[in-house]
Amino acid sequence: MVSTMAINKDDSRSFLTEEHLLFKQSIREFLAKEAVPFYDQWEKEGGIPCSFWEKIGDHGFLCPWLDVEFGGIGADFGYSVVLAEELEIVGSMLGGISIHSDVVAPYIASFGTIDQKQRYLPKFITGEMISAFALTEPGMGSELADIQTTAIKKDGHYIVNGAKTFVTNGFKADFMIVACKTDLNAVPSQDGISLLLIDKDTPGFSRGRKLGKAGLGSSDTAELFFDDASVPVGNLLGEEGKGLSYITQKLQQERLMCAIRSLMATKDMLHLTMNFIKERKAFDKKINKLKNAQFTIAEIATDIHLGRTFVDGLICKHMNGENILTEVSMAKYWITEMSKRISDKCIQLHDGYGNMGDDKIARRHRDIPLTTFFTGTDETVKLLIAKNIGF
Numbered sequence: 382m383v384s385t386m387a388i389n390k391d392d393s394r395s396f397l398t399e400e401h402l403l404f405k406q407s408i409r410e411f412l413a414k415e416a417v418p419f420y421d422q423w424e425k426e427g428g429i430p431c432s433f434w435e436k437i438g439d440h441g442f443l444c445p446w447l448d449v450e451f452g453g454i455g456a457d458f459g460y461s462v463v464l465a466e467e468l469e470i471v472g473s474m475l476g477g478i479s480i481h482s483d484v485v486a487p488y489i490a491s492f493g494t495i496d497q498k499q500r501y502l503p504k505f506i507t508g509e510m511i512s513a514f515a516l517t518e519p520g521m522g523s524e525l526a527d528i529q530t531t532a533i534k535k536d537g538h539y540i541v542n543g544a545k546t547f548v549t550n551g552f553k554a555d556f557m558i559v560a561c562k563t564d565l566n567a568v569p570s571q572d573g574i575s576l577l578l579i580d581k582d583t584p585g586f587s588r589g590r591k592l593g594k595a596g597l598g599s600s601d602t603a604e605l606f607f608d609d610a611s612v613p614v615g616n617l618l619g620e621e622g623k624g625l626s627y628i629t630q631k632l633q634q635e636r637l638m639c640a641i642r643s644l645m646a647t648k649d650m651l652h653l654t655m656n657f658i659k660e661r662k663a664f665d666k667k668i669n670k671l672k673n674a675q676f677t678i679a680e681i682a683t684d685i686h687l688g689r690t691f692v693d694g695l696i697c698k699h700m701n702g703e704n705i706l707t708e709v710s711m712a713k714y715w716i717t718e719m720s721k722r723i724s725d726k727c728i729q730l731h732d733g734y735g736n737m738g739d740d741k742i743a744r745r746h747r748d749i750p751l752t753t754f755f756t757g758t759d760e761t762v763k764l765l766i767a768k769n770i771g772f
């Protein structure tokens with residue numbers, strides 16, 4: 382069963398205006414009708430149907446921050462936060478929508494040519510086009526300088542060879558941003574990385590299987606293959622050799638989104654657990670009357686409150702255009718770790734019922750550990766923090 386949290390409980394967050402709350406109300410109503418009743422079925426069938434992407438697009442919830450000329454409403458980042466949180470309350474499988482709307486689209490909006498923006502962004506908004514960002518390779522995850530996928534210029538095209546893996550939305554994507562090496566002799570080698578916009582019907586492009594995972598079972602994660610794939614030079618995003626710089630510029634928002642979603646998943650676990658132990662009895666008492674349960678709930682609520690205070694402060698700074706990559710990296714690593722810790726405690730309070738396959742609490746427990754890998758593993762995130770604080 383999918384549960385929803387009470388609305389308006391914590392709407393006194395400083396970045397939320399009346400307009401954000403109206404947006405939140407309408408997304409929540411939309412999801413209650415169009416996603417919540419079908420979520421379990423989507424889990425079993427293996428993912429979100431394309432028809433849902435179009436419905437959510439039709440309602441104007443995708444990329445609301447985009448300029449009016451591309452079909453958006455020029456909304457601020459607070460709307461992206463609301464969208465990400467509301468999707469996460471329903472379930473982590475919907476995170477791919479948030480990645481499309483607030484991770485992939487910003488690359489084109491920031492670095493694309495006017496032609497690229499006109500070609501892709503209006504269809505991102507309507508949900509006619511599903512997007513993905515393909516960086517990780519079978520032999521390369523954290524060390525971006527080791528990218529093996531090559532894109533060599535020839536006769537007005539880049540000839541792309543290589544493979545990408547673990548790509549969210551990759552199985553259904555109509556379009557991908559793909560990190561490639563365009564200069565094999567660049568020193569340092571990361572200066573040879575560029576980003577290409579690659580359409581699904583590009584000759585030489587193919588998809589592998591949809592990857593099974595320990596958690597996020599039915600979310601769309603795929604392998605992509607490029608075998609002499611021929612990509613017009615006009616599909617270069619920004620400038621050649623600037624790929625790593627663009628990725629670094631966008632990392633702040635990506636890590637912040639990751640922390641926001643992870644925090645919401647944790648909050649949902651607390652909510653589910655509190656509801657469960659209010660009803661469940663042991664030793665003739667409701668479990669919520671047992672001191673140990675009260676201690677545990679108090680600890681979890683304190684952690685979540687600390688996380689929420691930290692993240693809300695970062696959201697405000699991000700909205701003000703401040704450079705807070707170090708702090709969002711701290712938030713991403715601390716909150717995803719905290720989330721795993723809390724997930725274990727919540728499962729302990731459910732015991733047997735926390736481990737039944739279809740239950741939302743069990744699903745959260747399976748999904749949460751995977752969030753630590755998004756936007757870089759904990760170790761790479763910590764290395765950046767240590768470097769940026771001068772250590």
Ligand SMILES: Cc1cc2nc3c(=O)[nH]c(=O)nc-3n(C[C@H](O)[C@H](O)[C@H](O)COP(=O)(O)OP(=O)(O)OC[C@H]3O[C@@H](n4cnc5c(N)ncnc54)[C@H](O)[C@@H]3O)c2cc1C
Binds near residue numbers: 514517755757758
């Ligand atoms: C559900 C899911 C969705 C994903 N979606 C996408 C996506 O849409 N697009 C995409 O491109 N990728 C995606 N990824 C991939 C993700 O970004 C990578 O898993 C991540 O970057 C780590 O790469 P890796 O798995 O190859 O691990 P590796 O880089 O091989 O790391 C393995 C271990 O070694 C550690 N390690 C690595 N370097 C160091 C170091 N210098 N010092 C200490 N320890 C180190 C790591 O922390 C980790 O513990 C996704 C992954 C998952 C699980």
